[in-house]
Amino acid sequence: xxxxxxxxxxxxxxxxxxxxxxxxxxxxxxxxxxxxxxxxxxxxxxxxxxxxxxxxxxxxxxxxxxxxxxxxxxxxxxxxxxxxxxxxxxxxxxxxxxxxxxxxxxxxxxxxxxxxxxxxxxxxxxxxxxxxxxxxxxxxxxxxxxxxxxxxxxxxxxx
Amino acid sequence: xxxxxxxxxxxxxxxxxxxxxxxxxxxxxxxxxxxxxxxxxxxxxxxxxxxxxxxxxxxxxxxxxxxxxxxxxxxxxxxxxxxxxxxxxxxxxxxxxxxxxxxxxxxxx
Numbered sequence: 663x664x665x666x667x668x669x670x671x672x673x674x675x676x677x678x679x680x681x682x683x684x685x686x687x688x689x690x691x692x693x694x695x696x697x698x699x700x701x702x703x704x705x706x707x708x709x710x711x712x713x714x715x716x717x718x719x720x721x722x723x724x725x726x727x728x729x730x731x732x733x734x735x736x737x738x739x740x741x742x743x744x745x746x747x748x749x750x751x752x753x754x755x756x757x758x759x760x761x762x763x764x765x766x767x768x769x770x771x772x773x774x775x776x777x778x779x780x781x782x783x784x785x786x787x788x789x790x791x792x793x794x795x796x797x798x799x800x801x802x803x804x805x806x807x808x809x810x811x812x813x814x815x816x817x818x819x820x821x
Numbered sequence: 822x823x824x825x826x827x828x829x830x831x832x833x834x835x836x837x838x839x840x841x842x843x844x845x846x847x848x849x850x851x852x853x854x855x856x857x858x859x860x861x862x863x864x865x866x867x868x869x870x871x872x873x874x875x876x877x878x879x880x881x882x883x884x885x886x887x888x889x890x891x892x893x894x895x896x897x898x899x900x901x902x903x904x905x906x907x908x909x910x911x912x913x914x915x916x917x918x919x920x921x922x923x924x925x926x927x928x929x930x
Contacts, residue, residue: 673854674851683850801901805904
């Protein structure tokens with residue numbers, strides 16, 4: 663929990679953006695450990711593979727590719743903006759925390775009947791199969807879009 | 822650290838930090854970090870509620886895999902979104918030599 667929240671703050675507040683990227687990876691890893699605590703090892707491993715293995719590395723490579731001192735350092739925001747951000751974040755956190763505590767969620771103390779691989783596979787391959795197909799199309803479209811963006815850019819450069 | 826409210830509190834904190842980042846930061850990559858944190862807060866809630874609240878049918882409680890299934894879809898979607906945003910960041914950087922979102926005026930309507 664401390665790892666998750668602390669790394670999240672580091673991700674946004676680190677002076678160098680590359681340390682921020684590493685902080686984000688730490689926070690994602692913290693969420694993965696929380697998934698392990700929740701008896702959801704499949705989701706936890708998926709999170710580590712996709713987020714830390716792919717997204718965090720992708721972000722690190724982007725930071726290294728387009729790195730420039732001018733924006734690698736954080737531009738200081740005005741104190742008014744910072745105060746407004748802290749107030750908004752705190753207000754939302756406190757509201758959600760009160761909602762969680764007021765509905766007496768702590769009565770659910772243990773995971774009594776955790777879902778297993780079989781349940782997830784059953785759900786994905788039967789009831790949620792259309793979602794899986796649509797998701798595959800979305801992924802393909804996003805990859806093609808990303809490739810097109812970088813290719814168009816290269817053509818501009820060649821001219 | 823093992824009741825449902827603990828996980829919901831961690832999720833609320835992550836979401837609050839994400840909102841703070843969205844409000845204060847101007848760097849496109851920091852905004853991406855903040856959005857990823859908020860997505861993770863939502864994912865954590867999905868898995869926590871799914872695991873702690875099993876379905877009740879006539880024969881008793883059966884495992885509730887819906888939360889975990891949705892999170893698998895959500896993680897895949899977030900990865901696609903991150904790839905597209907990073908491609909946009911690279912293009913914006915090459916065009917403008919900057920990734921400060923308040924400086925990127927060419928996309929204004």
